[in-house]
Each structure stands twice: as structure tokens, then as C-alpha cells.
Amino acid sequence: MFMPNAPVGQPVPGFTDADLVKRSASTVPEPARKLTEVAKLIDISKCIGCKACQSACIEWNDTHPEMESFQGTYMNPHDLTPNMFTLMRFNEWTNPETDKLEWLIRKDGCMHCSDPGCLKACPAPGAIVQYSNGIVDFVHDNCIGCGYCVKGCPFNIPRISQTDHKAYKCTLCSDRVAVGQGPACAKACPTHAISFGTKDEMKAEAATRVKDLNGRGYANAGLYDPPGVGGTHVMYVLQHADKPHIYNDLPDNPKISSLVQAWKGAGKFAGLALIGFAAVASAAHAVFAGQNKVTKHDEDEGEALTGTDA
């Protein structure tokens, strides 16, 4: 088969600094063009747990997860890692109303919050950015590996590599989205449990799915787009949206921890103000009180007391 060479000498298409709406530890000007907000919709009721999304993710991002041992569950690897950006979390749940087993398989990964806790906590300018289409991306050149993003994230997503000491997570395939493609996981999913499009489209799609589930006995089916983090750009359709925690501890009402808010918010300014005040107060004291000097009297008394006459 004839394969033409890839074009050379042309700029690689992708999002640029002009598309940023948020940048960690720094500010960005209002972008001139606003991209349409995108979202990935994960319909848990359609998931068959095949892990094609995991394989596609590994392949597209060229990561190399370690071979691990069997943990007595279908879940593999045992957790998200710097090399595994998405993970099928399996839960066998017995519905107390019907006394039937339900597979609650949640594809875990970055939720791409509108108000990202990782970005708020990050101390390194430009290590975490948010594009105007809602994607939250880690810029590894600027990452220092401190792990503050781990503390900022309400979903326990970022992982720090022990190899290069940088943080890793799902990019929502920002490099694919930039050229009009959907994320690798969505492309690989055989049951259309993962769809990708504009956020409005995905909400509309979710609404039809919720209606369908309601009609099939799932009275509490609903969309998971938590308002506590300003909504997310990865959303779930849950059969039991009234209790997200049964899906392997998906937070019921995620928001940036108040500890992180205090640490990264008012606390910063209060601390700097106190240091500044102490420095100014010391200088003022020096000016008004003058140096505390040893007088001639002190010297004479001191000499007399230590009496070299002995």
C-alpha cells in the first residue's frame, strides 16, 4: 500500500496559548476566540467492561503500564498510575430493592472540571492549563513534581511519576481534539458507552438516555455533571444518580476541599501580609526607638563586676 510521507515544515496543529482560559500560578488574558465547550459522556448502563478504552488510551498516549499481579478482580491495573490514565473500576452491587446483582463499571479518569482543583493548587506557572473548550491539560515542561495537584483534585486523579517526577492524567486526547478527532477511548468503545461532542450535544444525548433508563425501571437514573466544581467535561450517565458513591466512591458532591481553598486562597495573602508587617514594624522600631546601645556606665560597671584584680 502506498503511504505518502507526513507533511513536513508545517506547524503542528494544536491548541496554543491563545486558547487558554486558565493557567496555573499565573493569569492569562481573555482569549480572542472561544472554542465550543466539549464533553465526553460515559454511559455506565451501556458499558460491558471490555477495557477497549484502556487499551486505546495506552496505545494513543504511548504509555507503558507495568505488568501487575492478579488482585482477585477484573480491575487491572489496581489503580490509576502515571502510565494508566483511565481505569475500569468494577463493582458488583446488589440492588436492595430488586435483590439483583448489578455490574457498576465506572471508567475512572480525569473529569476535566470547569473549576479544576489541581490547577488551583499548582504552584508552578503554566504546569496546568485549561483551554476555552474546557479541557484541562498538564504541561510537563513546567511541572515540578510537587504533588500539589494530587491534593487539589476532588476526584483523586493525578499521579506523579517516580521516573521523571512529573504529574500525569487523562488529557481528553487534547492533541486529537485539536484536529477534530474524538478521544481514543471514545473511538474504541464497541457499545457507544463513550461518546464525545460539544457539551450541549452530550447533555441532550444524556437526556434521551436518562429517559430511556427511567422507562426501564431506573427511576433515579440521571446525569452526573457535578455543580460543585462548575460542571465537568467528562460526564456520566448513572442508573442510580441519587447515590454516585456506589460507583466505586464517585463523590456525591465533589468540590475543591475547603482546606485547599484556605491554603491557596486567603491564607496566602494573610501570610504575606504578616511577613510584610513584621518587616515594616521592625524597620519602624529601628527608626523611632534607635539602637539599644551599651553606655559608658554599663561598661564601667561591667569591668568593675568582672574585676580583673583577682
Place this chain on the structure above:
Amino acid sequence: MSEALRDTDRLDPNRKIEHRTMVQPGDAITPGTAGTPVTVKRYGPLARLNHWVVAFSLIALALSGLALYTPYLYFLTNLFGGGQTTRWIHPWIGVLLFVSFYVFFAQLWRANLFNRDDVTWVMRFKDVVAGNEDRLPEMGKYNAGQKFVFWGMSALILVLIGSGIVIWQEYFSVYTAIETQRWAALLHAAAAIVIILIWITHVYASIWIQGTMRAMTRGNVTAGWAYRHHRKWLKQLSGLRRKTAPQPNTTERTETAKHLGL
């Protein structure tokens, strides 16, 4: 217990404690040679070395910590060779500070125990700030302010090493829950601010009180300084000196040795 010691106790029950808490091993009056003033030895070479190791690590920690504390000061990471280096070097300097400070602590803690005079000193803080030392009680080796600095640093360094280990991502992040790490990060930042405030006070006091800095450079102070600021300490030293037989100046033979307080 020997008869002799019991006798001393009966004569003056406070004496033994006062000596232990005010005069430290190595403190001594050094007669002036050839027209130089009488000096009082306050810190030996090892104590001074330790002090400066603590001082430089504290400053390095403050600079590298503040760089990650606020984006306005992130440029300070350049002093350490970039963000990644700042991130890994900060905790190791912390370990150095912890170890060297607690060696220092072992040398100084006895002389920093609080006594009744400290209460009076605190009550008359206005006179302290105004420099009216004649209206304050005579002080031992340390006044109440110095003791607050000492105990404040001791406590905060424990808080900082403890919370610092919890947020030491590379080695210890797997041992604690993320919620615990959030608490630790907040506590670490708050404790760091307080210790920087104490540090500012400490440095300012050493500049404001003329003739103090030489205690940590040469190791000694003038008799006049000791009389003005730590009279009780000086009185006890001279009392001790009279009690013991006059010692030949074996170590202060040369001007250089005297200058260095060796």
C-alpha cells in the same frame, strides 16, 4: 548524696538550680589583654557552627518554600536551579535543619527554662520595646523574649518536619490519605509563616541590641553588654570565678585566639 552537697543545699536552696539554668558549660569571663575590654564567653565554636548551619538552612528553606508558597515568588526557584530542583532539595534541607537544630537544642534548653523574672519581663514589655532596661529585672543568660524565640522555633520545627514528611511526595505520599496531606499542607504553610515571623524578630533583635552579633561570630560579648542585658548571668559568672582559684589564661594566649573566642 555527699555531706558537702547537702550542706550547700541547706545554705541556699536556689543556688544549685540557678547555676544549672543560667550559667552554661563554657561560659566564662576572659580578662582583657593589653588595653582590650574584658569579654565574656557566650558560645563555643561548635555551638556557633551549629547556629550558622541552622541559620543558613532556615534561610534556604524560607526562600525555596516561599517560591512554592506564592506565584509572586516563584522566581526564587532560580536560586536553586529551577522548579524541579527546588522541589527535591527543600525537604532535604529541612532534614538538615531538623538535625542541626536539635543538636543545638540539647546544648541550650536548660538555660531557656522559664522563671519568675520572665513573667515580670513580659508584664513590662513596653519598657523592653523602649529599651528601658533599668526598669526590668536582672536577666540570666536569656531573657523571656529569647526564650520565646527558642521554644517557638523548637515547637515549629517539629510541626514543620512532621507535616513536611506527610507532603514529601516522592517518598511518603503513599503512606497517608489525601485528606491528611491537605491538612499537612495547610499546617506546613501556616507554621512556616509563624517561624518566619519569629526569625524576623530574632534577626531584628540582634541588630537592634548593639554588640549582640559578636556572640555568634566571635563567641563572646563585652562585660558592658553582659552587665546591661544579662546582669544576673554576669554576676553569677563573676561569683563563680571568685570562688574557684584564678585560672591561668591557657587558651587566651594570643590575640587571634581571643578574637575567635577559642
